[in-house]
Amino acid sequence: MNGETNSLSADGLRETTGERPFGAAEALTEAARCLYCYDAPCVMGCPAGVDVPEFIRSLRTGAWRAAARLLIKANPLGESCGCVCPTVVLCEGECVLPRIDGQAPVAIHRLQRFILRWARENQVEVVSSAPPSGKSVALIGAGPAGLACAFELRRFGHHAVVYEASEHLGGLNRSAIAPHKMASELPRLEAEWLLAGGVEVVKGVRIGRDLSFAQLEAKHDAVFIGVGQGGDLIPDLPGVSAVPVLGAIELIEGLKGTCPSAIAEQARRVRSVAVVGGGNTAVDAARALRAAGVPEVTIVYRRDETLMPAFEHEWQEARREGVRFRFLSAPEKILAVEGRVTGLGCVTTRLGAPDETGRRAPNPIPGSEHELPCEAVVFAVGRVGVRALLPDLPADIVVKGGRVVADPSTGATARPGWWAGGDSTSGGREVVTAAVAGLKAAQAIHRALSARDAAPGVVQGAGRGGTERG
């Protein structure tokens, strides 16, 4: 990462990510490093299957609109992904340059970001839409999955209506991406550009509370569920009502200012914080706290470092930034004096046989209880799941382990006319995987609606068991 910049672009987007965006001369120089490989491995490494050599060739030869069109069609959230994708383990991790002569991989994410920023700032019309089909589709949630799905449905000529519980577009991509990765204005600007001229957005409406599922079905020809996994799960440990004890998403949203939180504000002002969890969210929260000036931040994880679900390059970076790690340690209680956190009571664990997750179970060692002094505790141990977000979902839509069960290639659920995708079906992945799920679902919805026109009364959209009815 290069040094932080603070420049304002034409549309007022303040650049606060750690990495400076490319200017045109730098982008062209970087593009010239690409070898335009045959059967390019970087394409295999991209969850959206972006034709990387083709878009870089278009960039280099001045066909910027063609480059933007290629990118947007593969991943409408491509500009955000240019900031937040873990490219080290995706496209750039597959680039041949390091293997040929030890060079750095082509900075694919920065080139992608350059082109899409150019297209958005110049309001370039990158794709055209089919004439209106007369069909209407409801999308529940304006996160990456819902936005990508709505964008694609509009391209097919369908009327897409996005219902969003909050007052904002972008979902977690706006509110919870760590501040060192992306400024919170970008997802809003990107969403407004993508949805301009065709998609209807209804903000501040929680489906299942403000509008029933029956009302939704009556108004629309198909429904897409893109509600994600919701907020943090806080374990019910003794002492959990002490302050500040909070979830990692609330902390990051508070630090970014996307959802102001008094408790997050308190957590940033203490000298030591324990962050419980071993995933990317725990690492993001710990890094955000260090960046906010907290001197002592310790990640407490009940397994060892070889079993951390977080990307290794991310937690190694956290370590370089001064985050401490306490492995093989499980929290048992929050310690507090007069309601204020003074520490985390833990027990040492020993790894046993694999549990239901397939990873070795962290078994507590009796008598090994110990204390980690700290002034705040942040939990990054899970999310509330779909049931909490859509409690009265029709019974034939199967929800298992907090996720909607859907066909992975189409997003079709077991209820005819209902599709789902993104974190709501995956349990929590990346922005790019949510966007791709939204695109695939839109394509499946389009096929189903077109088939219904061809044979009215036969095709209902989705088939029981989560497959499309043809």
Ligand SMILES: Cc1cc2nc3c(=O)[nH]c(=O)nc-3n(C[C@H](O)[C@H](O)[C@H](O)COP(=O)(O)OP(=O)(O)OC[C@H]3O[C@@H](n4cnc5c(N)ncnc54)[C@H](O)[C@@H]3O)c2cc1C
């Ligand atoms: C702390 C954190 C850091 C992350 N960092 C990265 C990263 O660096 N890179 C990366 O690629 N990914 C990252 N992710 C993952 C990424 O943000 C998600 O995978 C992605 O946002 C999922 O998109 P989605 O549309 O499925 O759900 P969400 O983004 O969760 O959006 C769901 C939307 O649905 C709305 N909603 C919920 N219930 C209802 C309802 N009943 N009615 C109407 N609307 C509703 C919500 O308000 C929300 O706007 C991170 C996640 C977290 C938690």
Ligand code: SF4
């Ligand atoms: S692998 Fe690297 S050099 Fe080859 S096409 Fe992809 S980005 Fe270019």
